Amino acid sequence: MDFKAVIYKKVEHAAVVTINRPNKLNALDAEIIDELDQALGVAETDKDVAAVVITGAGDRAFVAGADISKIKELTVITAKDFSERGQALFNKIEKFRKPVIAAVNGYALGGGSELSWACHIRIASSAAKFGQPEVNLGIIPGYGGTQRLSRLVGRGIATELIVTGEQIDAATAYQMHLVNKVVEPAELIPTALKIVESIAQRAPIAVRLALQALDASVQLPQDEGMKIEAQLFALSCGTADQKEGVAAFLEKRKPVWKGA
Ligand code: COA
Secondary structure, eight states: OOOSSEEEEEETTEEEEEEOOGGGTTOBOHHHHHHHHHHHHHHHHOTTOOEEEEEESSSSEEEOOBOHHHHTTOOHHHHHHHHHHHHHHHHHHHTOSSOEEEEEOSEEETHHHHHHHHSSEEEEETTOEEEOGGGGGTOOOOSSHHHHHHHHHOHHHHHHHHHHOOOEEHHHHHHTTSOSEEEOGGGHHHHHHHHHHHHHTSOHHHHHHHHHHHHHHHHSOHHHHHHHHHHHHHHHHTSHHHHHHHHHHHTTSOOOOOOO
C-alpha cells in the first residue's frame, strides 16, 4: 500500500509507522489521521507483524499537536466531528489487537501527547517533551487527553499538566510513570524494536488476550474486570498454543507457536 503522509516499514516483526510531516513538526492533519488508520489496518492483518511502533519523522518532533491552522476554521459542529475523528483513531490504537509502542523522538504536544497516551507502551528519547498546551489556544484537549491522562497518572497530575499547559521533559515524564524508558535519541528505535522482538517470541493469541484484559483494567470497575480476566484466561486455555506452551516447558524445549 502506498502512503504519503506516513511511512510504513517492516523491520523484522515490527511495523514501523513514521508520521511524515517534519516541516510542520508532524502536526496531525486529516490525511495523516486517515493514513495512520489505514496503516494500522495493514499491520493488523499481517501475520508477521507482532507489534507496531509509531514515531515521528525528523529529529525535532514526534507530533506537535493537531494542525492549528485547521483548528482556526472549526465551528461548533465541525469541532465535534474533528474531536470524534481523532478519538476514534486513538480508541482504535488503545484497543488494537497487537501492542502499539510510541517511540517519542521529540515534541509530543496536544494531539501528539494524546497519541502517545493511547499507545500501550511509551519509550521516550532524552530529547522528548510532553505537554497538553491546548489552554494556550483557548481550547481543551479533544483527542482523549482529559480521559486517558487522568487514568495514566491520576487526576492531580493530569489537572496540573492540562490547566497550566506547561511542557515536561522526558526525565519528568519518566518520574510520573508516563513513559516506560528514556533512552538516548540513537537508541530510541532500536529499543522499541527490541521490545517488539521480545513480544514476537510469545504466543500471539495470549498477547492479544492480555491486551484485552489490560484494557478492561482501565475501562471497568475491578470486579467486572476480574470477570473479563477469567473469561479471557479460559479462552487462552482453549488454544493450541496453550497446549504447546505448557508441553514445551515440561519437555524443556522452545515452543513453536501456531497462533491458534
Ligand atoms: N499545527 C500546525 N503547524 C505547526 C504546529 C501545529 N500544532 N506545531 C508546529 N507547527 C509548524 C509551525 O507553524 C512552523 O511552520 P512554518 O515553518 O511554516 O512557520 C513549523 O511547524 C516549525 O515550528 P516552529 O513553531 O517554528 O518551531 P519552534 O522550535 O519555534 O517551536 C514548538 C516548537 C513545538 C514549541 C511550537 O511549534 C509550538 O508551540 N507548536 C504548537 C504546539 C501546540 O500548541 N500543540 C497543540 C495543538 S492543539
